[in-house]
Amino acid sequence: MTFSAGSLLNKIRKEKPLVHHITNYVTVADCAAATRNVGALPVMAQAEEEVREMVRAAGALVLNIGTLSPSLVRAMLEAGREAKKKGIPVILDPVGAGATSLRTESACLLIKEVSPDIIKGNAAEIAILAGLEGEIKGVESIGGADPRFAAAKLAQKTNAVVVTTGVEDIVADGRRSAVIKNGHPSMSLVVGTGCTAASLLAAFAAVEKNYFEAAAAAMTTFAVAGELAAEKAASAGGPLAYKTLLLDQLYLLKEEELDRRARVEFFNERE
Amino acid sequence: MTFSAGSLLNKIRKEKPLVHHITNYVTVADCAAATRNVGALPVMAQAEEEVREMVRAAGALVLNIGTLSPSLVRAMLEAGREAKKKGIPVILDPVGAGATSLRTESACLLIKEVSPDIIKGNAAEIAILAGLEGEIKGVESIGGADPRFAAAKLAQKTNAVVVTTGVEDIVADGRRSAVIKNGHPSMSLVVGTGCTAASLLAAFAAVEKNYFEAAAAAMTTFAVAGELAAEKAASAGGPLAYKTLLLDQLYLLKEEELDRRARVEFFNERE
Amino acid sequence: MTFSAGSLLNKIRKEKPLVHHITNYVTVADCAAATRNVGALPVMAQAEEEVREMVRAAGALVLNIGTLSPSLVRAMLEAGREAKKKGIPVILDPVGAGATSLRTESACLLIKEVSPDIIKGNAAEIAILAGLEGEIKGVESIGGADPRFAAAKLAQKTNAVVVTTGVEDIVADGRRSAVIKNGHPSMSLVVGTGCTAASLLAAFAAVEKNYFEAAAAAMTTFAVAGELAAEKAASAGGPLAYKTLLLDQLYLLKEEELDRRARVEFFNERE
Numbered sequence: 001m002t003f004s005a006g007s008l009l010n011k012i013r014k015e016k017p018l019v020h021h022i023t024n025y026v027t028v029a030d031c032a033a034a035t036r037n038v039g040a041l042p043v044m045a046q047a048e049e050e051v052r053e054m055v056r057a058a059g060a061l062v063l064n065i066g067t068l069s070p071s072l073v074r075a076m077l078e079a080g081r082e083a084k085k086k087g088i089p090v091i092l093d094p095v096g097a098g099a100t101s102l103r104t105e106s107a108c109l110l111i112k113e114v115s116p117d118i119i120k121g122n123a124a125e126i127a128i129l130a131g132l133e134g135e136i137k138g139v140e141s142i143g144g145a146d147p148r149f150a151a152a153k154l155a156q157k158t159n160a161v162v163v164t165t166g167v168e169d170i171v172a173d174g175r176r177s178a179v180i181k182n183g184h185p186s187m188s189l190v191v192g193t194g195c196t197a198a199s200l201l202a203a204f205a206a207v208e209k210n211y212f213e214a215a216a217a218a219m220t221t222f223a224v225a226g227e228l229a230a231e232k233a234a235s236a237g238g239p240l241a242y243k244t245l246l247l248d249q250l251y252l253l254k255e256e257e258l259d260r261r262a263r264v265e266f267f268n269e270r271e
Numbered sequence: 272m273t274f275s276a277g278s279l280l281n282k283i284r285k286e287k288p289l290v291h292h293i294t295n296y297v298t299v300a301d302c303a304a305a306t307r308n309v310g311a312l313p314v315m316a317q318a319e320e321e322v323r324e325m326v327r328a329a330g331a332l333v334l335n336i337g338t339l340s341p342s343l344v345r346a347m348l349e350a351g352r353e354a355k356k357k358g359i360p361v362i363l364d365p366v367g368a369g370a371t372s373l374r375t376e377s378a379c380l381l382i383k384e385v386s387p388d389i390i391k392g393n394a395a396e397i398a399i400l401a402g403l404e405g406e407i408k409g410v411e412s413i414g415g416a417d418p419r420f421a422a423a424k425l426a427q428k429t430n431a432v433v434v435t436t437g438v439e440d441i442v443a444d445g446r447r448s449a450v451i452k453n454g455h456p457s458m459s460l461v462v463g464t465g466c467t468a469a470s471l472l473a474a475f476a477a478v479e480k481n482y483f484e485a486a487a488a489a490m491t492t493f494a495v496a497g498e499l500a501a502e503k504a505a506s507a508g509g510p511l512a513y514k515t516l517l518l519d520q521l522y523l524l525k526e527e528e529l530d531r532r533a534r535v536e537f538f539n540e541r542e
Numbered sequence: 543m544t545f546s547a548g549s550l551l552n553k554i555r556k557e558k559p560l561v562h563h564i565t566n567y568v569t570v571a572d573c574a575a576a577t578r579n580v581g582a583l584p585v586m587a588q589a590e591e592e593v594r595e596m597v598r599a600a601g602a603l604v605l606n607i608g609t610l611s612p613s614l615v616r617a618m619l620e621a622g623r624e625a626k627k628k629g630i631p632v633i634l635d636p637v638g639a640g641a642t643s644l645r646t647e648s649a650c651l652l653i654k655e656v657s658p659d660i661i662k663g664n665a666a667e668i669a670i671l672a673g674l675e676g677e678i679k680g681v682e683s684i685g686g687a688d689p690r691f692a693a694a695k696l697a698q699k700t701n702a703v704v705v706t707t708g709v710e711d712i713v714a715d716g717r718r719s720a721v722i723k724n725g726h727p728s729m730s731l732v733v734g735t736g737c738t739a740a741s742l743l744a745a746f747a748a749v750e751k752n753y754f755e756a757a758a759a760a761m762t763t764f765a766v767a768g769e770l771a772a773e774k775a776a777s778a779g780g781p782l783a784y785k786t787l788l789l790d791q792l793y794l795l796k797e798e799e800l801d802r803r804a805r806v807e808f809f810n811e812r813e
Contacts, residue, residue, distance in 0.1 A: 026586050036510070041409050043367070044295070046340070047373060058409070099599065102595070137558075138600070189793070238789070239575070239790060251460070289679050299568050300734075307733050312680050318644060325641065325680070521780075
């Protein structure tokens with residue numbers, strides 16, 4: 001595999017795919033900004049009456065249960081099925097799966113009914129959905145099973161590409177895993193980096209049908225942006241100042257620099 | 272017409288009109304900040320049970336269908352009718368009209384039932400509502416009929432002042448048009464500038480009953496703020512850093528500087 | 543009373559309590575950032591189907607009626623009762639009480655049914671809930687009864703600790719009052735400082751069962767952060783740039799500096 005996040009970033013910037021989000025009201029502005037900054041077009045639409053029509057114009061669909069309700073889940077089911085029918089990638093962000101039964105059950109229902117192409121969560125969310133041990137406090141992972149093992153397991157169970165965010169992000173399709181060695185500790189201080197990662201996954205999957213590669217490229221792009229933002233950050237800055245730098249790096253990032261900085265290790269899980 | 276955006280900005284800062292928003296959950300924080308920074312007071316209230324009462328305390332009403340639902344549209348109808356009864360200006364932002372039939376129909380319904388005083392959209396939204404050719408991708412204009420022609424046509428059709436945002440903003444009342452020559456390309460990189468423009472239109476219309484003049488002043492103010500923000504922006508900054516500068520310029524803007532920088536051309540459409 | 547905001551801040555940073563918010567969609571991102579920056583973990587969940595389960599994992603609960611609806615109030619009642627049963631502090635932010643009867647009645651209902659441990663509002667909201675004169679424009683206080691008197695009166699009426707925000711913040715439990723002399727005028731220019739104050743109150747109350755002391759410490763922390771942010775702010779900055787500095791100070795704040803700067807006066811109200 002010749003892995004080049006930069007060439008996919010270039011494709012996003014040229015094709016400007018529409019990324020349809022059904023997401024929470026906490027981090028939605030960051031998702032919109034990240035989508036736009038990476039070169040794609042964000043749209044948010046959640047009314048059951050219009051989601052199918054919006055999906056038909058979209059290049060990818062993000063389903064995020066961060067502030068879910070039963071009617072929102074119904075809209076996600078409608079939109080998700082339409083996306084699969086149309087053949088565009090569906091990215092599921094099961095925020096807080098394991099924290100309440102509504103969240104766990106909604107995530108499982110969406111996996112069963114929609115078969116998302118990419119599932120992205122923190123270590124606890126992914127472990128819990130894989131049927132392994134995981135501990136979650138609200139929407140924050142406290143720990144859980146070995147992340148690479150859990151990601152591979154959930155990928156095998158669901159046929160989705162699974163992305164686990166953490167100090168090192170993991171991308172797994174059940175046969176292979178990619179471990180992204182880029183990133184910066186400041187990213188973990190920012191509320192909403194998980195949600196924005198899902199927007200990036202959608203933008204990359206909209207331009208690259210190999211979703212394993214698309215996902216690895218998206219997470220590498222975000223992690224390299226995190227490094228560059230940290231280099232720019234004033235020593236006296238805090239998490240919000242850093243967030244602005246981080247999201248703006250998605251816009252400023254040069255494709256060659258991204259490829260030069262990328263540090264990704266690939267593993268064959270079934271050797 | 273002696274056009275002075277600065278004198279209207281001064282009036283907003285003195286009178287601090289209350290701007291009631293029924294708007295989307297993506298850019299709502301920017302709308303609140305822009306309203307406050309320009310000197311007015313924002314309030315967001317969308318429950319059908321309270322919108323009429325809130326309208327009665329307000330100086331202007333913004334209806335934005337960016338993340339609409341049938342119940343939100345019902346609240347908009349209630350609030351809009353009450354605003355017309357009270358005689359305060361109603362600003363309609365038909366976000367994504369043309370992208371789904373729910374959006375197009377909701378925009379048309381609000382125009383028919385409420386008769387908004389100002390309709391603001393991008394080139395595609397305005398062209399589509401005027402019954403002309405327009406192409407929209409999610410909520411992003413891809414192109415459409417000649418913007419000045421489309422704005423004048425929609426103004427004639429609806430008796431509203433029509434504002435079309437773009438490289439040059441256009442304000443039309445069907446007889447006259449104003450073309451705002453100020454602005455900066457960075458504004459188009461920021462998610463939500465359209466929505467915040469509607470907040471400014473509302474603040475200006477709350478203090479000036481000549482809505483054509485109020486609208487031209489609002490758009491000039493925003494465009495001049497965009498220029499000043501670009502002059503302040505670090506060369507290494509991105510869209511989010513620019514957004515902070517842009518919205519803050521609304522607070523920092525001196526009324527004399529605004530008038531000195533304003534470059535607005537007026538046209539008589541029926542000569 | 544040996545008052546030390548710094549030692550409580552230290553406790554938050556060590557224990558990382560989960561703060562469950564049922565709040566508005568305007569300032570929710572700021573609430574999340576403030577909660578995280580002060581060292582606690584934010585979670586937002588408002589579906590009636592899950593709020594009780596989320597409360598059971600939480601260390602404090604914030605109820606904010608800024609963009610209320612009847613179903614949201616039902617979720618608040620469910621969550622509030624569960625929080626009282628579990629014994630975790632409930633913080634009520636009656637945004638816009640007095641502006642519409644839905645808001646006034648919802649605030650009164652939540653006070654009656656939930657018995658919040660802390661009620662925080664601006665001078666008008668607190669005066670109105672205390673049964674005194676208060677004038678509100680949207681969600682902005684225009685004035686009202688003497689703030690210290692009104693806070694003490696509402697505290698006596700409700701058995702809650704009452705916090706009134708303003709140039710000087712007031713904390714009252716009916717017998718004692720604390721007047722926080724710290725702060726900076728720029729804080730009043732920022733949309734959402736009231737809502738974020740409620741998040742801080744929740745984080746402090748989660749680690750200190752003496753809610754009067756917890757509330758005084760929370761408001762002192764925010765006010766000192768406001769001073770430090772003003773010292774860092776560029777002379778040419780505006781309210782949004784200041785907001786980033788303000789929220790980031792919650793992360794950067796040193797516990798010793800907080801205690802060194804704190805200027806709080808305590809009064810016995812029944813001497």
